[in-house]
Amino acid sequence: MNRVKTGIKGFDKLIEGGFPEGRSFLISGGTGTGKTIFAIQFLINGAEEGEPGIYLTLDERPELIREDMLRFGWNIRKLEDNNMINIIDGTIAKIGIPSDEEFSLPATGFDLDKLLLELMKAIKKVKAKRVVIDSIPALGMNFENEHDIRKAILKTIYLLSRAGVTTILTTEIDPESKRIGKYGVEEFVSDGVIILYYMGLGTQSNRTLHIRKMRATKHSEDLHPLEINEQGIIIRNIDEDYNI
Ligand SMILES: Nc1ncnc2c1ncn2[C@@H]1O[C@H](COP(=O)(O)OP(=O)(O)OP(=O)(O)O)[C@@H](O)[C@H]1O
Ligand SMILES: [Mg+2]
Numbered sequence: 001m002n003r004v005k006t007g008i009k010g011f012d013k014l015i016e017g018g019f020p021e022g023r024s025f026l027i028s029g030g031t032g033t034g035k036t037i038f039a040i041q042f043l044i045n046g047a048e049e050g051e052p053g054i055y056l057t058l059d060e061r062p063e064l065i066r067e068d069m070l071r072f073g074w075n076i077r078k079l080e081d082n083n084m085i086n087i088i089d090g091t092i093a094k095i096g097i098p099s100d101e102e103f104s105l106p107a108t109g110f111d112l113d114k115l116l117l118e119l120m121k122a123i124k125k126v127k128a129k130r131v132v133i134d135s136i137p138a139l140g141m142n143f144e145n146e147h148d149i150r151k152a153i154l155k156t157i158y159l160l161s162r163a164g165v166t167t168i169l170t171t172e173i174d175p176e177s178k179r180i181g182k183y184g185v186e187e188f189v190s191d192g193v194i195i196l197y198y199m200g201l202g203t204q205s206n207r208t209l210h211i212r213k214m215r216a217t218k219h220s221e222d223l224h225p226l227e228i229n230e231q232g233i234i235i236r237n238i239d240e241d242y243n244i
Contacts, residue, residue, distance in 0.1 A: 007045025010235035014220040024167040029196030035170040039132040047084035053130035058090040058138035110142035136171040
């Protein structure tokens with residue numbers, strides 16, 4: 001089985017060298033836990049390895065993503081110019097204002113099939129190997145009931161798997177139902193689940209990562225300290241000597 005290296009320091013060795021190729025993985029966690037940074041770092045590192053990627057944003061506007069990621073030294077605009085990363089603006093359908101992005105949805109309301117068509121076109125155009133969908137809950141907002149949302153998630157994951165790309169989908173932990181995902185389906189249809197936690201302990205805060213499932217992989221079952229610094233995310237071992 002081919003492994004797709006995330007390139008996130010300290011992470012690949014926890015999953016036998018990388019994600020199983022061509023599958024879909026869920027990054028789940030509360031707000032501000034680092035889901036978006038993790039997902040973008042996966043694309044940036046892929047681009048550096050010569051693997052083009054697509055970032056479908058349903059939450060944050062592309063301009064803000066580009067600006068925020070510059071903080072880590074990641075020049076997304078430059079990678080877009082070289083066709084190594086494409087951003088699809090899916091934020092616009094929700095609010096009905098036309099986008100000035102090259103890839104976006106029409107401002108005439110949300111249409112899953114149009115979105116998936118746009119995604120497949122972009123995958124073909126740049127010969128993408130990696131895809132990120134950020135986020136599932138923002139995608140779900142476009143549907144009236146959970147049944148339709150689940151169908152949409154299933155269809156999306158099925159098409160991505162047929163296209164042979166390795167995908168990260170971000171989602172939220174639902175604290176009330178204790179579900180790993182928001183809709184009770186994404187964790188079952190994805191091939192792996194990574195949970196990011198942020199806990200306040202006394203006067204300190206504490207970020208951790210847990211690999212909850214990774215099909216076809218002997219993975220770490222520990223809680224791993226996660227650090228966000230000026231280079232992005234770093235994953236540590238609990239017994240590792242490091243400075244907070
Ligand atoms: N340059 C930086 N250095 C250290 N930490 C940072 C830096 N930039 C962002 N962070 C941390 O990362 C968090 C944002 O991470 P990210 O946007 O990936 O979270 P998220 O899980 O996607 O959140 P959301 O649910 O809002 O989408 C910030 O709240 C902050 O704590
Ligand atoms: Mg985010």
